[in-house]
Amino acid sequence: MHQITLEHITKIEGDASIRITMEDGRATKVKFATDEYKRFFTEAMKGKNIMAIPSHLSRICGTCSNAHIMAAIEACEMAFDIQPSKQTEMLRALTMHGLTIRDHALHLYLFCMPDIYGKDAFLDFDENDPHQHQLLHDAFAIKAAGNMLASIIAGRSVHAMYPTIGGFIKFPDEAQVKEVVERLKGVREAALRCVDEFEKAPFHFDRKTDYMALLPDEGYGYINGKIRTSKGDVYDEKLYRELVEHVVLPYSQASAYQYKGDPYMVGALARMNIAKDKLHSHTQESCAKTLEQFPSTDIFHNNLAQAIEIVHSIDEAVELLENNTIDKEPLVKKPYREATGIGVVEAPRGALYHKIHMAEDGTIVDGEVIVPTGQNQINIEEDAGRLVEQLWAQGVHDEASITWELEKLIRAYDPCMSCAAHFLKLKLETR
Amino acid sequence: MQLPENFEKIKIGWFVFSCSEDNTIMFTELLNDHWQDWKQLFDFRHVKVLKKNNIYDAFDIAFVEGAIASPEHEERLKDIRSRSTKLVAVGACAVTGLPASQRNTFTDEQKESIQFLIDRFGALPEVKKVPDVVDVDASVPGCPMNTDMFLKAVNALVAELRPEVVA
Numbered sequence: 001m002h003q004i005t006l007e008h009i010t011k012i013e014g015d016a017s018i019r020i021t022m023e024d025g026r027a028t029k030v031k032f033a034t035d036e037y038k039r040f041f042t043e044a045m046k047g048k049n050i051m052a053i054p055s056h057l058s059r060i061c062g063t064c065s066n067a068h069i070m071a072a073i074e075a076c077e078m079a080f081d082i083q084p085s086k087q088t089e090m091l092r093a094l095t096m097h098g099l100t101i102r103d104h105a106l107h108l109y110l111f112c113m114p115d116i117y118g119k120d121a122f123l124d125f126d127e128n129d130p131h132q133h134q135l136l137h138d139a140f141a142i143k144a145a146g147n148m149l150a151s152i153i154a155g156r157s158v159h160a161m162y163p164t165i166g167g168f169i170k171f172p173d174e175a176q177v178k179e180v181v182e183r184l185k186g187v188r189e190a191a192l193r194c195v196d197e198f199e200k201a202p203f204h205f206d207r208k209t210d211y212m213a214l215l216p217d218e219g220y221g222y223i224n225g226k227i228r229t230s231k232g233d234v235y236d237e238k239l240y241r242e243l244v245e246h247v248v249l250p251y252s253q254a255s256a257y258q259y260k261g262d263p264y265m266v267g268a269l270a271r272m273n274i275a276k277d278k279l280h281s282h283t284q285e286s287c288a289k290t291l292e293q294f295p296s297t298d299i300f301h302n303n304l305a306q307a308i309e310i311v312h313s314i315d316e317a318v319e320l321l322e323n324n325t326i327d328k329e330p331l332v333k334k335p336y337r338e339a340t341g342i343g344v345v346e347a348p349r350g351a352l353y354h355k356i357h358m359a360e361d362g363t364i365v366d367g368e369v370i371v372p373t374g375q376n377q378i379n380i381e382e383d384a385g386r387l388v389e390q391l392w393a394q395g396v397h398d399e400a401s402i403t404w405e406l407e408k409l410i411r412a413y414d415p416c417m418s419c420a421a422h423f424l425k426l427k428l429e430t431r
Numbered sequence: 432m433q434l435p436e437n438f439e440k441i442k443i444g445w446f447v448f449s450c451s452e453d454n455t456i457m458f459t460e461l462l463n464d465h466w467q468d469w470k471q472l473f474d475f476r477h478v479k480v481l482k483k484n485n486i487y488d489a490f491d492i493a494f495v496e497g498a499i500a501s502p503e504h505e506e507r508l509k510d511i512r513s514r515s516t517k518l519v520a521v522g523a524c525a526v527t528g529l530p531a532s533q534r535n536t537f538t539d540e541q542k543e544s545i546q547f548l549i550d551r552f553g554a555l556p557e558v559k560k561v562p563d564v565v566d567v568d569a570s571v572p573g574c575p576m577n578t579d580m581f582l583k584a585v586n587a588l589v590a591e592l593r594p595e596v597v598a
Contacts, residue, residue, distance in 0.1 A: 015447075015479075036449065037449045037500035037501060037504075037552065037554050037558075038545075038548055038552075038554075039449060039530065039531050039533065039534075040533065040534050040537075040545055041530075041533075043534075043537065043541055043544065043545060044530075044533045044534070044537070046541070056530075059451050059453075059530045059574065060451060061451050061452070061453075062450075062451040062452045062453025062454070062455065062456040062457075062575060063452065063453075063456045065451065065453060102460075106456075106459055110459065110480070110481065114482075114483075120482050120483050120484045121475070121481050121482035121483070122481070123466065123470055123475065123481065123482075124482075136466075140462065140463045140464075140466055141463075143459075143460065143463050144460075144463040144464070147460050147463065156575075157456075157460065158453045158456050158457060158460075158575045159453060159574060159575055407483075
């Protein structure tokens with residue numbers, strides 16, 4: 001038996017651990033454990049007034065916070081039977097585009113790109129090298145544009161203040177809209193360079209699996225639609241509990257999920273595999289050749305899909321902002337009633353489910369949150385096992401090489417351990 | 432920014448305990464505007480979100496995000512304190528404990544329902560804020576941290592630790 005331990009996987013959101021036991025060249029046990037101490041957000045929901053729930057659940061995760069707000073608002077509005085206005089729907093879509101641009105850029109440039117260039121950190125890129133200089137400036141310009149979009153629409157790129165149940169409490173003025181449109185247009189070429197970087201990236205790992213994403217009937221969005229799977233199934237979001245099957249992991253502080261007894265993947269690769277033909281027409285034009293690579297079972301194409309989604313979110317946001325005016329609107333309000341609400345959105349890392357049960361006085365009786373990384377958990381374990389088996393068969397037995405390959409693989413999933421976990425250690429046992 | 436010849440970069444550690452890591456994200460967003468200056472000024476010695484090869488030795492400034500949820504957290508925080516000239520608590524969980532410490536005020540029924548998880552993973556009976564465990568030199572409150580206050584705290588510490596720096 002042989003065991004390798006990798007601690008503190010870096011350049012991911014939070015920490016986790018992975019233990020792999022090798023016996024006769026087979027990965028007989030793979031445990032991707034999430035060790036962050038629980039903060040009990042769903043238990044703490046109980047007894048709170050429903051109006052406090054979006055900002056409460058936002059605190060589950062910093063980088064995904066605006067997605068948690070959107071999912072919680074949707075769940076609460078279903079419980080109230082509130083239909084948001086068209087403008088509110090647009091502002092929520094813009095909030096998600098800002099999140100997607102900022103979050104994907106953080107993952108792709110600061111977490112993944114150093115692997116491609118053999119650097120320890122993105123800030124180690126050489127400013128005197130014209131290409132690396134360009135990448136440094138591209139990264140921070142794209143992140144800043146996404147941050148700005150989220151800030152003018154939602155008040156903040158992390159734990160947004162303006163979106164609430166029934167609408168928004170503050171609105172951008174024309175000058176702000178004009179400025180952010182220019183900023184977004186200004187980084188589009190940089191986003192296309194990002195697509196090119198990840199299309200040329202030398203890392204690949206193929207394993208067939210299933211994919212699942214919430215996608216609209218028309219277009220490629222992150223808030224509305226039906227849950228669609230690569231098996232061809234389509235579910236109303238209210239029926240989500242029929243497709244995500246909970247799996248208890250005694251070694252982890254997080255939960256895992258299956259679909260019809262099999263692991264599946266959520267995230268940009270799932271969305272791109274199921275709905276690449278729904279992307280914004282300008283994105284489809286600009287990325288036509290790259291899009292031929294989808295559907296794909298190469299997990300490293302999750303990075304490529306994220307890069308394409310940055311372009312898509314820029315194109316969508318510019319179109320929405322240039323073709324609509326934003327006016328002050330009152331919040332839609334309805335009385336409390338006993339009801340259950342479900343909210344589903346596509347966070348940057350994949351489908352995010354919120355469920356709340358409101359009592360007739362507006363207090364929360366119970367709730368549930370299912371995060372993307374929990375859904376990817378078993379898929380990550382299966383990929384990690386197969387990857388180490390492949391390396392083993394190729395004669396790669398040293399910890400440094402295995403660790404390096406595993407880190408890249410796990411980073412490609414873009415796991416969010418603040419949502420699901422903390423602390424990554426690799427422990428590889430062989431017999 | 433003008434730095435003297437042979438300028439010794441300020442050694443930075445960024446450490447995360449129980450929280451949403453919203454302050455880490457705000458820090459990466461501040462890099463959008465400050466990365467060129469900070470690259471010259473700081474040795475990001477142990478910043479797990481930025482780099483793989485982190486060095487855990489001595490720090491001029493340790494930024495600590497998150498609340499303290501386990502005995503292991505307590506020991507680690509004390510160790511960070513012992514090797515850091517300055518320690519800054521960043522964000523609400525570090526400064527006030529909340530919301531990471533929300534279980535401290537659960538009802539008896541709620542506490543009973545989660546006790547098996549507290550026991551299974553060896554968590555502290557009550558979650559603590561950073562000043563409950565170590566002395567702090569500065570605090571940056573907010574959820575996420577107030578970035579203006581963060582910059583003010585950073586600039587003040589730079590001026591104290593490296594008065595020769597000309598902005």
